[in-house]
Amino acid sequence: MTQDFAKDLTGGQVFISFLKLTKLDPYLFLQVFAIVMQGVTITQLAEDKMCINQLHFPKEYCLTLTSNHSENAETTSTSILVHANSLKNWQTAIDTIPSSIVALFLSYWLEKYPHYLKAIMLLPNLGAILSILILLSNAFLFKVSSWAILLASVPSGFSGSITLLTSSFYTYVSWSTPTRFLVMRFAMLELFISTGSLCGTYLSGKVLTMKPWIHGQPENYLGVLFVSLALLVTAFIWGFFVTLEGVPDTAEHLACRSHREVVKDVFQLSRFKELAEPLTVKRSGRDKTKLIMAIISGLIIWSIIGGDYTISFQFSQKVYGWSAEKYSTLSTYFNILPALLSVIVPQLLKCMSVRDSAVGLIGALSVISMSGIKGIVTNDVGFALANSFGGLGSLASIANRALVSQIVDPEETAKIFAIISSANSYASIAAAYIYTHVYSATMDFHPGLIYNIAALLALIPAINFLVNDIAAVIRKREERKQKQxxxxxxxxxxxxxxxxxxxxxxxxxxxxxxxxxxxxxxxxx
The missing domain is CATH 1.10.287 (Helix Hairpins)
Structure with missing residues (x-):
């Protein structure tokens, strides 16, 4: 964490100084926009390939499958969704395992060579561009098996993917932001991510249902992928020319090393041992327990949100009978308010002197409400209620990251966020596997069962935030007594x-x- 802004600054000058810290956030927005935009399209492409190429149904039948409630259509729809779920599992694994391994070396890399931060942030962008080129080839060659889509996950995974992108951003935020602004800064970051996700979801549905830009395509997959490619290129240009704030200086004897020497120094197996140091080092009071429980709580929240993302489109197809356009449109509309709340509420609560642990508790209860309602009320009304009550779910992640940043020393920040990002990666694989398999097994008689399980699991972070909040209240009372x-x-x-x-x-x-x-x-x- 950087030192606080100068005390002689006016309120307006402090606000401007704070805004300067967010000038790289548009890069993150564009990157998330482009990646999310592909999500629905890739799933739809895989489903259409199986329906048309493997099951040999007419194109018109396949494109209206979700709204057709005949017995034959229901059976066909189930088999196609199971295939899409299986493909999603493999896609997550190929994309996540290499990226999590790369992220494990991130802590040492940034600790010793912080001047590489921007290059590390741009690396996932280059991998995403290569992935888009492979997806474009797959869409052009529509007769190729849907399993060929998995090839696009290879460059994305080995370039760090979203794991390396988020962990490097979290490290940058912790480096550059004064302690008192951490919650607001993470909230701003959450806004850019949420807005990028909303824009990607909305635009993908609109572009996908347009008349195909290139003749011979069942749907406008190529249009979506071309727009996504343009966004990624724009993101790279923005990120390349922006100057970072608050990045620590690299030691003089390390700054002069060549790229080859740096890579040789960073990618050593001994770095894994060094990575675990923040979890084993002695800490004052119960900080060690608080840190481990914060990591576990973060993993659970991440898994629930990630697992929901894995099956949300397929869930809406089966349970609500929605098309890609309807899913994209309604998901965007119902998530606009949560995106705004993720920024407004943390700042409002901070002005009211609400503790970070209390903010996290509100977020965890929101996640429990969202999953519980979605699992019980399996109709359009349930979707609206789940998104309404789940609007503050992002507060759990925001507060959790702020608590972690306050527990660890500044020089440990890169290590701890590398651990968290890598753990999140493996949690994503587990969540994708569990969500898709449970959903596939129960979609015909209780499709919301996995959400019921998620609601129960979310009680763990809620209890952790509650315990932290009670401890904070007791500690504050004792401090007041001592001062009397x-x-x-x-x-x-x-x-x-x-x-x-x-x-x-x-x-x-x-x-x-x-x-x-x-x-x-x-x-x-």
């Missing part, structure tokens, strides 16, 4: 100071008289 001074002692000290400073005889006798009254057993000189 007996009024008689205050008066005695005041009179003593008068005696010492003025040597006034009257003051001395007043002080003598006071001591005889208040402390009769104390000898008076």
């Amino acid at each position: 001074v007996d009024p008689l002692d205050q008066l005695a000290n005041f009179l003593v100071s008068l005696t010492i400073q003025k040597h006034n005889e009257n003051s001395f006798y007043i002080w003598r008289y006071f001591k005889e009254i208040s402390c009769p057993l104390m000898p008076v000189n």
Whole structure:
């Protein structure tokens, strides 16, 4: 964490200084926009390929499958969704495992060579561009098996993917932001991510349902992918020319090393041992337990949100009978308010002096409400209610990151966020596997079961935030008690100071008289 802004700055100058810290956030927005825009399209492409190429149904039948409620259509729809879920599993694994391994080396890399931060942030962008080119080829060659889509995850995974992108951003935020602004800064970051996700979801549905830009395509997959490619290129240009704020200086003897020497130094197996140091080092009080529980709570929240994202489109197809356009449109509309709340509410709560742990508790309860409602009320009304009550779910992640940043020392920040990002990666694989398999097994008789399980699991971070909040209240009360001074002692000290400073005889006798009254057993000189 950087030092606070200069004390002589006006409120307006502090606001401008804070905004300067967000000038790289548009890069993150565009990157998330482009990646999310592909999500629905890739799933739709895989489903259409299976329906048309493997099951040999007419194109018109396949494109209206979700709204067709005949018995034959229901059976066909189920088999296609199971295939899409399986493909999603493999896609997550190929994309996540290499990226999590790369992220494990991030802490040492940034600790020793912080001047590489921008290059590390741009690396996932280059991998995403290569992935888009592979997806474009896959869409052009529509007759190729849907399993070929998995090839696009290879460059994305080995370039760090979203894991390296988010962990490097979290490290940058912790480096550049004063402690008192951490919650607001993470909230701003959450806004850019949420807005990028909303824009990607909305635009993908609109572009996908347009008349195909290139003749011979069942749907406008190529249009979506071309727009996504343009966004990624724009993001790279923005990120390349922006100057970072608050990045620590690299040691002189390390700054002069060549790229080859740096890579050789960073990618050593011994770095894994060093990575675990923040979890094993002795900490004052119960900070070690708090840190581990914060990491576990973050993993659970991440898994629930990530698992929901994995099956949300397929869930809407089966349960609500929605098309890609309807899903994209309604998801965007219902998530606009949560995106705004993720920024407004943390700042409002901070102005009201609400503790970070209390903010996290509100977010965890929101996640429980969202999953519980979505699992029980399996219709359009349930979707609206789940998104309404789940609007503050992002507060859990925001507060959790702020708490972690406050527990660890600044020099440990890169390590701890590398651990968290890598753990989140493996949690994403587990969540994708569990969500898709449970949903595939129960979609015909209880499609919301996985959401019921998620709601119960979210009780763990909620309890952790509650315990932290109670501890914070108790600690604050004890601090207040220690600061309280007996009024008689205050008066005695005041009179003593008068005696010492003025040597006034009257003051001395007043002080003598006071001591005889208040402390009769104390000898008076």
